[in-house]
Amino acid sequence: MKTERVSEDSLILQITIGLLFPFMLLFGFYIIVNGHYTPGGGFQGGGILASLFIARYVIFPLEDTDSEVLHSLQRVFLAAIMLVPLFFLFTGVVAQYPAWQKHYLTLMDILIGVQVGFGLGVAVLRFAFFQGSGQTWHL
Amino acid sequence: MINSAILVTMCLFALLAIQARLLRNAIIHLAVLSVMAAFLYMRIAAPELAVAEAVIGSGLVTLLYLAALKRNRVYTIGVVGNEKSKHLADPYMHHLMRTRALREIREFFLIREYQLQIVFVPESRAEALQNEAYDLIIEEDDKGIVAYTDEESYIMMELEMLIQMRGAQSQLRFERLQPPAEEQELQDTAGI
Structure with missing residues (x-):
């Protein structure tokens, strides 16, 4: 007789999420890449990418994702989101060559999507693992 | 007509979520409510919002609640x-x-x-x-x-x-x- 166990992990959930995982990843990137002419875009696709992190936590609550690296990557993407429009708009590349507009929008969608995905994922992982343990982190 | 039916169903699921005695059931009811809202956005020609609602409302938030419930025993x-x-x-x-x-x-x-x-x-x-x-x-x-x-x-x-x-x-x-x-x-x- 053991007292106050944490509920065991379910094998059904593990296998199902394991099978769905690549398709969710693909769907997220599909929404991001096609964002400029179909519904969806960077934020929505990023939400799906972030839900992958949470799904993984719900199934295997292991603390092996390096959230420091994700956090740094997310900052790099945030910087790129600010710098890329500066480059494209102020140098007038998009105005000169209208054919580039599509590539510019796709690039921005990808940057926003990855940034939102990593950002929300890191936030959730930090909530999950640092809750109540007295650890803090700097922004 | 269909829009009104969706709205009534949304109200029903909101009430179910409030009245649910187990938190897990309440979470699933909220997810269904979000899917209904996404469907309604689709019907009134706002597909962009529909995708956002489906992803955030029924995917991300549901998983977040489930992760919080994971600490339950x-x-x-x-x-x-x-x-x-x-x-x-x-x-x-x-x-x-x-x-x-x-x-x-x-x-x-x-x-x-x-x-x-x-x-x-x-x-x-x-x-x-x-x-x-x-x-x-x-x-x-x-x-x-x-x-x-x-x-x-x-x-x-x-x-x-x-x-x-x-x-x-x-x-x-x-x-x-x-x-x-x-x-x-x-x-x-x-x-x-």
Whole structure:
């Protein structure tokens, strides 16, 4: 007789999420890449990418994702989101060559999507693992 | 017409989510509510919002709630049957569920947001006590219901206090066991 166990992990959930995982990843990137002419875009696709992190936590609550690296990557993407429009708009590349507009929008969608995905994922992982343990982190 | 039907269904699921006694059910009802909202956005020609609602509302937020609920625990109560109840496990469980003591226990775990699971144990009491799958063993004898708990289980201490306060101790008695180290000894005396 053991007292106050944490509920065991379910094998059904593990296998199902394991099978769905690549398709969710693909769907997220599909929404991001096609964002400029179909519904969806960077934020929505990023939400799906972030839900992958949470799904993984719900199934295997292991603390092996390096959230420091994700956090740094997310900052790099945030910087790129600010710098890329500066480059494209102020140098007038998009105005000169209208054919580039599509590539510019796709690039921005990808940057926003990855940034939102990593950002929300890191936030959730930090909530999950640092809750109540007295650890803090700097922004 | 269809839009009104969707709106009514949304209200229904919102009420279900409020009235749900288990948090897990409330989360699923909220997810269905979000899917309905996404469908409604689709119908009034706002596909961009529909995608956002489906992704954030029913995907991300549902998973976030489930991750928060992951810290919740499942508590398993094993009911040891006596000689005549072995063949009639289901009616016996129904009879036991209606007793005041079991109702008090269920109320107690519901308030603390534990997922309670009450199962019938076909083995004898000594074997059930050895089994790690049960957190609490309950047995009915001629004087009432006996609950076998671990000595250091603080939840059981809380429950015992509550039962005494409610004045139901004539039905439910607690028997404290030693921690697992001395359990072998107890096993021997129970065998005799």
